Amino acid sequence: MAGTTKYTQFIGLAPELVWGVLGDLEQWPEWNPGVRSVRMHGPVAVGATGDYLPDGKVSARIHGRFAKPFTVTVFEPNRELGIEQPEPAGTMHLTWRLTPRDGGTEITQELRFTGPAAAARTVVRPFIETDARVNFSRLARLAGLAPVDDALNVVIAGGTGALGLQIAADLTCRGQRVTLLTRRRNPDLPFRQTEWDGRSVGSWSAELREPGRLAVINLAGKLVDCRPTERNVAELRSSRVDSTTALVAAARLRDTPVDYWVQASTTAIWSDAGETRCTETTPLPVGLPQMTGVAQPWEEAFDPARADHWTILRTSIVLDPDAPALKRLGQLTKAGLGGRVGPGDQWFSWIHIEDWLAIVRASLGLDPSVTLPDGILVAATEFPVRNTELMATLRRILHRPPSPPTPKAVLTVGAVFLRTDPALGLTGRHATSEVLHKAGFDFRYPTLDEALTDLLPH
Secondary structure, three states: OOEEEEEEEEEOOOHHHHHHHHOOHHHHHHHOOOEEEEEEOOOOOOOOEEEEEEOOHHHHHHHHHHOOOEEEEEEEOOOEEEEEEEEOOEEEEEEEEEEEEOOEEEEEEEEEEEOOOHHHHHHHHHHHOOOHHHHHHHHHHHOOOOOOOOOOEEEEEOOOOHHHHHHHHHHHHOOOEEEEEEOOOOOOOOOEEEEOOOOOOOHHHHHHHOOOOEEEEEOOOOOOOOOOOHHHHHHHHHHHHHHHHHHHHHHOOOOOOEEEEEEEEEHHHHOOOOOOEEOOOOOOOOOOOHHHHHHHHHHHOOOHHHEEEEEEEEEOEEEOOOOHHHHHHHHHHHOOOOOOEOOOOOEEOEEEHHHHHHHHHHHOOOOOOOOOOOEEEEEOOOOOEEHHHHHHHHHHHOOOOOOOOEOHHHHHHHHHHHOOOOHHHHOOOEEOOHHHHHHOOOOOOOOHHHHHHHHOOO
């Protein structure tokens, strides 16, 4: 068996409205651009057959010529739809389930392969699974979802990055208005986009003067997965400080403060913290080591006076199937390099993407059950693990045998070829949140075992 993966998203519509789109398989390409076309051989019902073409010239040509028709295996109106698609050396099982929730519907997409079909997953996944949450937002729009009466106007800087797209899709599915600030428009995205340079105030600043309640989520910044050269570190810092300074300057043009502001930061602000237990009140290290020297001026560029409610969100490693961190760890483990890294006692603080999204919603005042105070907030689970436990859990869930450790010297050399920073694997910190605990925030995935079991094929 090649494994099962699941993606879940809340949509602010009744199940029957969501089903109106989901239950018509020929509309599948309209909300998942990874599917080029669907042709049913008859009405959708159990036993009905049809053909679909994945996007991509080569894949579409091969699939269209050699693939057998898929068969509808489950058809329960307003509840569940499933299909089986014969693949080389196995079968793909794709199921969508709708579960009623307060104020809407939870949709779950489950992809499973039977038979020795690991290769089929590699081929199929980019078309079926990639950007699943964004695809759900397209489905919600097709099903008639419109912004709620008291919707927030949410402006997301860095909105075309991995986390930006996740929160944009999640908020859209919940009836909020979303605008992405981006250096280059992507016509394939289903979100309103406005171009900016990330450095200076321009015409984009009008987005912060739209009528109604306004929220700013600032995620802009160069990815940290790069060589730790002096030039790269300077770019890491300037990409964050310049964009924050520009947003603050634009906010000063408003007559009133922004209603909610979520300012991104990182738990790496504590650098390699060793055995120190880092919470919201833990002092920063002196001497400005690499990521402290990036994150501290990033936070200081934000002006709390420009927002009625504000959160500086020090985020740990976000675990998500499409995130670079989990991809890299999974690839290494599958390649037989799933042993401890370096000494193995370095702390790994993390958070599941679903819990990160929930924290952002609470920071925007969208969760009536959780009230968060203004200030610094650590976005990390209550159960960080050491590197040794992290790699052991990955091996167990991915069904890999014990692996030899990766010595520090080997990782350092390998990082040069991968054009990354060895410190990402050799350093760490034990970061948890006192604020979330006092606010009564409940983690959906509190332990690493629960998180990886949900996120990885198993």
